[in-house]
Amino acid sequence: MRIEEELKLDFKDVLFRPKRSTLGSRAKVDLLRQYTFRHSGASSESVPIIAANMDTVGTFEMAAALGKHGMHVALHKHYSIDDYVAFFNASNAASNAHAFYSLGILEHDLEKFKAVRAKTGDEIKFVCIDVANGYTETFIDFVRKFRDAFPKITMMAGNVVTADITEALILAGADIVKVGIGPGSVCTTRKMTGVGYPQLSAIIECADAAHGLGGHITGDGGCTVPGDVAKAFGAGADFVMLGGMLAAHDESGGEIVQKEGKTYRKFYGMSSDVAMEKYAGGVAKYRASEGKAVTLEARGPVDNTVQEILGGLRSTCTYVGARKLKDLSKCTTFVRVTQQINEVYGKAPQ
Ligand code: 5GP
Numbered sequence: 001m002r003i004e005e006e007l008k009l010d011f012k013d014v015l016f017r018p019k020r021s022t023l024g025s026r027a028k029v030d031l032l033r034q035y036t037f038r039h040s041g042a043s044s045e046s047v048p049i050i051a052a053n054m055d056t057v058g059t060f061e062m063a064a065a066l067g068k069h070g071m072h073v074a075l076h077k078h079y080s081i082d083d084y085v086a087f088f089n090a091s092n093a094a095s096n097a098h099a100f101y102s103l104g105i106l107e108h109d110l111e112k113f114k115a116v117r118a119k120t121g122d123e124i125k126f127v128c129i130d131v132a133n134g135y136t137e138t139f140i141d142f143v144r145k146f147r148d149a150f151p152k153i154t155m156m157a158g159n160v161v162t163a164d165i166t167e168a169l170i171l172a173g174a175d176i177v178k179v180g181i182g183p184g185s186v187c188t189t190r191k192m193t194g195v196g197y198p199q200l201s202a203i204i205e206c207a208d209a210a211h212g213l214g215g216h217i218t219g220d221g222g223c224t225v226p227g228d229v230a231k232a233f234g235a236g237a238d239f240v241m242l243g244g245m246l247a248a249h250d251e252s253g254g255e256i257v258q259k260e261g262k263t264y265r266k267f268y269g270m271s272s273d274v275a276m277e278k279y280a281g282g283v284a285k286y287r288a289s290e291g292k293a294v295t296l297e298a299r300g301p302v303d304n305t306v307q308e309i310l311g312g313l314r315s316t317c318t319y320v321g322a323r324k325l326k327d328l329s330k331c332t333t334f335v336r337v338t339q340q341i342n343e344v345y346g347k348a349p350q
Contacts, residue, residue, distance in 0.1 A: 008201035011228040014334035021321030029314040030324040032070060035238065037175035038214040039147060040154040042125065046098055047071045050218060052243035053102035053128055056254035056267045060087050063099050065251045065302050074100040074128040078279055084116045088123040100128040100156060105142040126154045132271060132290065134160040140172050147173025156218060161197035163209035170215035176239065177215060179206045183222030185244030186269035189290045200235050207236030226312025233325060234332035248296035249305065257295055268293035
């Protein structure tokens with residue numbers, strides 16, 4: 001047994017230190033980022049925020065809504081082949097250009113992907129290969145084989161939280177490594193297994209490892225307010241993935257519940273009992289659920305939330321003197337804090 005003594009940090013442990021700047025207005029801050037990916041060689045220009053591949057977040061409707069803002073969606077993996085084919089072949093370039101096709105590493109995941117690709121040609125530009133535990137040999141082998149088979153597709157793969165496996169995944173063929181074990185709003189991995197890594201430190205360490213190899217990372221999970229999204233970018237994330245912050249909107253999917261005159265939407269983890277009942281006929285005997293289900297007040301169109309997130313991000317950039325999102329990490333000094341929000345009037349609504 002070993003103990004690492006070095007303190008690891010979460011979003012709640014830091015704040016940005018403001019800096020003198022010549023920036024006139026937050027409206028001038030450029031949130032578009034251009035990337036060229038290490039393996040696929042493809043280039044992209046986008047606002048690098050990705051809706052999570054959960055069936056109560058990463059929907060076709062969300063793709064259309066976020067596509068208008070230049071943002072991404074990782075589609076959940078439970079649509080039918082015909083539905084994906086129709087989506088990727090549709091002429092709505094705004095949403096198609098930024099959508100990730102998500103898959104796991106089972107044989108039938110790959111077969112389904114091949115069936116969709118056979119009918120969509122090169123329309124699928126991004127894939128998200130997603131497993132809860134990115135530390136297995138099987139996963140790294142799958143990434144390697146997928147890269148060999150599809151050299152031009154930009155591949156995001158995860159999840160991991162440490163530099164060593166970030167490097168291994170990039171060397172195996174991943175363009176973007178997805179970082180986060182346990183920080184998610186409907187995740188219970190830390191409770192059920194005791195495994196995890198504070199998300200801000202995971203981003204800092206994995207970004208450093210990936211950038212050294214010409215790779216990219218996505219900070220996935222744990223953002224609860226726009227300031228957390230800014231902190232993830234400040235820490236070095238190239239992309240940030242959001243679940244809970246984009247859940248319960250008109251475009252999010254999720255069963256609608258009416259209670260005492262109010263409208264609510266269900267939101268749940270993809271390895272919760274609810275998801276496993278729905279897609280896998282229940283929780284297999286050898287495993288425990290690692291996600292939970294919540295019922296959230298319906299939040300209307302996602303556009304308002306997007307404005308808040310992007311507005312917050314632009315404002316962070318002006319506080320630290322970053323003209324572009326690209327400069328945010330360079331302009332970031334975090335101060336460690338023991339308290340960040342004044343809760344004298346109760347917890348602020350999100
Ligand atoms: P959030 O933005 O809601 O904090 O986190 C979203 C992320 O939580 C997802 O992108 C995914 O990585 C993770 N996640 C989603 N469902 C589950 C689940 O059932 N269990 C665990 N451990 N993580 C989940």
